[in-house]
Every structure is written in C-alpha cells, then in structure tokens.
Amino acid sequence: MDTSAQTIRDALQAVSQLRQQHASQPALARAGAEVKRFQARRFQATYADLLHSPRYKTAAAFFLQELYSDKDYASRDQQFARIADTIARLFPQSVVNTAAALAEIHALTETLDDLMARAWIADASTTPKSSEPARYVRCWRQLGDRAARQHQLEVVLQLGQSLGRLTRTLGLRTLLRMMRRPAAAAGLDSLQQFLETGFDAFARMGGADEFLTLLRQRESEWIRALFDDEAAACETRLAHLLAAGSPPEFNNATSF
Numbered sequence: 001m002d003t004s005a006q007t008i009r010d011a012l013q014a015v016s017q018l019r020q021q022h023a024s025q026p027a028l029a030r031a032g033a034e035v036k037r038f039q040a041r042r043f044q045a046t047y048a049d050l051l052h053s054p055r056y057k058t059a060a061a062f063f064l065q066e067l068y069s070d071k072d073y074a075s076r077d078q079q080f081a082r083i084a085d086t087i088a089r090l091f092p093q094s095v096v097n098t099a100a101a102l103a104e105i106h107a108l109t110e111t112l113d114d115l116m117a118r119a120w121i122a123d124a125s126t127t128p129k130s131s132e133p134a135r136y137v138r139c140w141r142q143l144g145d146r147a148a149r150q151h152q153l154e155v156v157l158q159l160g161q162s163l164g165r166l167t168r169t170l171g172l173r174t175l176l177r178m179m180r181r182p183a184a185a186a187g188l189d190s191l192q193q194f195l196e197t198g199f200d201a202f203a204r205m206g207g208a209d210e211f212l213t214l215l216r217q218r219e220s221e222w223i224r225a226l227f228d229d230e231a232a233a234c235e236t237r238l239a240h241l242l243a244a245g246s247p248p249e250f251n252n253a254t255s256f
Contacts (some may be wrong), residue, residue: 004096004097004099004100007100007103007104008080008081008099008100008103009081010107011103011104011106011107012077012080012081012103012106012107013081014107014110014111015073015077015106015107015110016077016081018110018111018114019074019110021114022114022117027121028114028117028118028121031117031118031120031121031124032113032114032116032117033070034117034120034132035113035116035117035120035136035139036069036070036113037070038132038136039068039113040064040068040069040070041242042222042238042241042242043063043064043068044064045241045242045244046218046222046241047060047063047064047218050211050214051064055204055205055206056205056211058200058201058204058205059201059202059204059205059208059211060211061201062197062198062201062202063156063160063215066102066194066197066198067105067109067156067159073106075190076190076191076194077106079187079188079189079190079191080099080102080103080191092169092172092175094162094165094166094169094172095166095172095195097162098159098162098163098166098195098198099191101155101158101159101162102159102194104155105152105155105156105159108148108151108152108155109152112143112145112148112149112152115143116139116140116143119138119139119142119143120135120139123135123138123139123142131235131239133234133235133236133238133239133242134231134235136238137226137231137234137235137238138231140226140227141226141227141231144227146223146227149223150223153216153219153220153223156215156219157212157215157216160202160208160211160212160215161208161212163198163199163201163202163208164202164207164208164209164212166198166199166202167199167202167203167208172199173199173200173203176192176195176196176199177196179192180192225237
C-alpha cells in the first residue's frame with residue numbers, strides 16, 4: 001500500500017470524525033467557527049504586506065484561503081479520500097507528496113482547532129465578557145502543546161516547499177491543464193482547483209524561499225509570544241494587530 005495514500009486516508013478519517021462531532025454539537029460548531037474566523041483575521045493582518053505585494057499576494061492569498069481560513073473543506077476532503085488508493089497512478093509522485101502534506105496539515109489543524117473550540121466554550125462560561133484576543137491567549141495557553149504548534153508550522157512549510165518544487169517540474173503545468181476534463185468527469189474539481197491554484201501561486205513568485213522564510217519568522221514569533229509573553233501584553237498586541245490590519249511589529253526592511 002502506498003504510504004502517501006495511507007497518510008491521506010488516515011488524516012481525512014480524523015477530520016471526518018471531528019466534523020461529525022461538530023455537526024452533532026451546535027455549541028461546539030459555533031465555537032469552532034469563531035476560533036477559525038479569529039485565526040484567519042490574525043493571519044490576514046500579520047501578512048497584510050504580502051497580501052498587497054505584487055510578487056507574493058497570490059501565494060499569501062492561497063495560504064490564507066486553503067490553510068488558515070474558516071472555509072468548508074468538506075468537498076475537497078471527500079475527493080481526496082475517494083482517490084487516496086489510486087492517487088499514485090493519477091498524479092506524479094511530486095503531486096502525491098504535496099497531497100499527503102496537505103492532508104496531514106489539514107488533520108493537525110482541525111485537531112488543534114477542535115481543542116481550542118472546546119477550551120473556548122469553557123472559557124466563555126467563566127469570563128463571558130472577555131475580549132476575543134484575551135480569550136484566545138487563555139485558550140492557547142490552556143492547551144499548552146508547544147510541540148504540536150511547532151510541528152503544525154513545520155508541515156505548513158513542507159507543503160510550501162513541495163508546491164515550490166512542483167513549479168520546477170517540467171511539463172507539470174501542461175499536465176494539470178490536460179487533467180481538467182478528466183478531473184471534472186470524475187468529480188475531482190475541488191482537488192484539481194487546489195492543485196492548479198497552488199501551482200500558479202508559487203510559480204508567479206519566481207522562487208518561494210523568501211516567502212517561506214517570512215512565514216517561518218512571523219509564525220515562530222507568534223508561537224513564542226502566545227506562549228511566553230506576559231498575557232496582557234500579548235492580548236494588547238493581538239488587539240492592535242487586528243485593529244490596524246497590518247503587522248508593524250513583524251515587518252522586515254525587505255521591500256516587496
């Protein structure tokens with residue numbers, strides 16, 4: 001059995017189980033949606049400069065929409081699960097590895113978001129008038145799994161590196177274009193769109209190293225701050241970031 005196929009299947013099974021739990025518990029579903037919206041706002045504000053950069057805006061938007069948003073990925077998940085056993089025969093190995101990395105980060109993110117949602121509910125019962133930044137910091141620290149957060153970032157970076165390598169695969173863009181009709185006929189349009197959008201986003205950058213370095217720096221700094229900074233200072237920093245919609249603390253001198 002192909003290990004990538006098993007990775008995809010295991011990851012999507014975990015996500016499906018979490019989705020079923022949320023569907024049967026409206027309060028948990030609402031809390032999960034609130035956590036995801038907050039995280040998407042934080043990502044959008046942290047990378048406001050990249051989202052407006054001629055070079056990086058497409059890649060930044062891709063990461064926001066495919067990894068850090070509150071978007072419903074059920075259709076894409078179902079398509080991935082349906083072809084898990086045959087994906088190695090349908091796509092080149094480089095694409096298979098990218099699909100496996102996506103499935104892994106998706107499952108890890110959904111697991112952490114589920115734990116945050118449960119903490120979010122519990123926190124609301126004890127501090128109902130708390131601000132979202134304050135609640136987020138408390139829930140983050142209650143979970144306290146720094147290793148999982150760091151692993152989450154590393155897998156995101158691996159996905160980015162895989163997408164970067166895909167753009168250097170001779171003839172792959174043509175192959176993806178040729179697969180549009182077969183993919184649509186097989187009901188794999190969401191998967192096809194993800195692959196094409198990711199390929200084009202990274203191809204337009206002309207090299208992903210600097211983008212991924214910025215991602216590593218900024219996300220590592222947020223992981224550190226959310227664990228280590230004084231709570232009130234971290235809450236204020238988050239509130240100011242979201243209010244301004246831009247990341248002055250994290251901006252480098254690099255011009256985009």
